[in-house]
Amino acid sequence: MKKILKHTFVFLAALTLAACTAMPLHEIGDMQQPIDYDHEVIESVTNDFTLLKACIGKTAEENADIVKKMGYTPVEGKNYPTYTKTENGLTKQLTLYSDVQANLYIKTADFSSAKAQFATWQKEIQKSRAYTNMVRSTFEMSTGWGNGVNYFDTPDELISAVNAVTEPEKGMSADFSGNDCYANSYSLAMSFYDEALLEMYVYNPRVKQPIEEFTQSDLNEADLHKHILISKVDYLTFRYRGFYALNVSGKLDSGTEIPFVAEYHPAGDFGDIKLFYRNKDNLLMSGTIIWMGCGVLDFPAGFRAGYPYVARDAFPGQEHFAFINEQGEYTVVTDESDLQHVWQSVSGQQEFQYYYANSSKKVAVYLYRPSIGMGNPADAYYLVFTEQN
Numbered sequence: 455m456k457k458i459l460k461h462t463f464v465f466l467a468a469l470t471l472a473a474c475t476a477m478p479l480h481e482i483g484d485m486q487q488p489i490d491y492d493h494e495v496i497e498s499v500t501n502d503f504t505l506l507k508a509c510i511g512k513t514a515e516e517n518a519d520i521v522k523k524m525g526y527t528p529v530e531g532k533n534y535p536t537y538t539k540t541e542n543g544l545t546k547q548l549t550l551y552s553d554v555q556a557n558l559y560i561k562t563a564d565f566s567s568a569k570a571q572f573a574t575w576q577k578e579i580q581k582s583r584a585y586t587n588m589v590r591s592t593f594e595m596s597t598g599w600g601n602g603v604n605y606f607d608t609p610d611e612l613i614s615a616v617n618a619v620t621e622p623e624k625g626m627s628a629d630f631s632g633n634d635c636y637a638n639s640y641s642l643a644m645s646f647y648d649e650a651l652l653e654m655y656v657y658n659p660r661v662k663q664p665i666e667e668f669t670q671s672d673l674n675e676a677d678l679h680k681h682i683l684i685s686k687v688d689y690l691t692f693r694y695r696g697f698y699a700l701n702v703s704g705k706l707d708s709g710t711e712i713p714f715v716a717e718y719h720p721a722g723d724f725g726d727i728k729l730f731y732r733n734k735d736n737l738l739m740s741g742t743i744i745w746m747g748c749g750v751l752d753f754p755a756g757f758r759a760g761y762p763y764v765a766r767d768a769f770p771g772q773e774h775f776a777f778i779n780e781q782g783e784y785t786v787v788t789d790e791s792d793l794q795h796v797w798q799s800v801s802g803q804q805e806f807q808y809y810y811a812n813s814s815k816k817v818a819v820y821l822y823r824p825s826i827g828m829g830n831p832a833d834a835y836y837l838v839f840t841e842q843n
Contacts, residue, residue, distance in 0.1 A: 497582060506557075506656040507556075507638075513553070525539050525541075526538060526548055534552075556657075577613075634691075671762060677699050682738065683699050683806065685697050693799065704732050718781060726749070727743060739751070739837055748830070763807055774816055796819055821834060
């Protein structure tokens with residue numbers, strides 16, 4: 455079924471639903487435990503997609519061995535390691551731009567063959583382990599320049615729409631994009647001008663970086679006596695990145711929304727955002743925003759691990775858990791996918807459970823993007839503000 459509005463794929467894996475069961479304060483104590491994150495399992499190389507996936511994070515020598523076993527031969531004289539393979543009348547060019555990005559490219563005048571290859575690659579992605587780990591994905595197609603864009607719910611719907619095109623117009627395009635909970639980004643694109651072009655790539659900007667910030671939980675009773683809890687959630691992976699708790703002056707116990715005051719300067723080149731509680735004496739967050747660069751969160755200056763908690767509530771809806779914009783105003787979105795993922799992340803933490811159980815105000819979720827323009831999504835994260843009574 456086609457959709458005019460953009461649809462974001464929702465994958466909520468094994469979400470345990472339970473009533474809010476925050477521990478009484480006397481049971482909290484000083485809690486310490488190792489944090490054991492799950493790690494990605496790489497599939498065996500059986501097709502083009504799993505080949506690209508396997509090349510991420512490998513050395514040039516390891517990759518040369520992998521791609522040759524799949525029938526690709528090296529091409530000399532290229533700036534980056536490049537390999538080709540001809541199959542079913544199509545020549546595929548595989549380029550390893552670095553250990554964080556691998557691309558496959560096809561150019562052909564045979565539109566029927568291009569459609570078939572697009573469907574093959576899309577199904578390889580769909581049947582992979584990576585697809586089950588995705589937290590975002592979009593499927594879209596335009597039949598030509600000026601014809602608008604249609605969005606789809608599933609890869610099968612996108613494949614069917616592509617197959618229905620028999621005489622492509624110039625500017626025809628079909629695209630899948632998404633990312634998983636391990637910071638891998640995926641793209642599959644087909645376009646038509648005088649010829650059909652196909653490209654599939656896998657990219658992970660964090661291959662050389664530690665994904666997790668914490669190894670030990672560190673919640674104590676004093677953390678639960680503060681007025682405001684600020685939780686941090688990674689934009690790409692929706693993994694929990696810690697908490698910061700603080701007190702404010704002139705706390706307002708009435709009302710159903712946190713009383714934000716905002717200072718926002720959009721980035722022509724350099725911009726910034728500050729959020730306050732009621733007045734500018736109570737700073738809640740301050741960060742710079744850079745066009746074609748990356749800003750820095752000045753406050754809070756650091757986050758702590760908190761304490762993972764097993765039971766989670768069901769997503770309570772936007773009347774209790776909602777986005778705010780750069781003006782500090784609560785907003786309503788038509789697609790709750792990202793909110794649900796953020797909820798799944800924070801609601802698994804003891805500190806959030808405690809604040810939320812003792813709150814009469816709507817939780818506020820702000821997406822902080824320190825880099826914009828051609829910004830890197832890996833730089834962004836959500837800040838979740840919870841005020842307890």
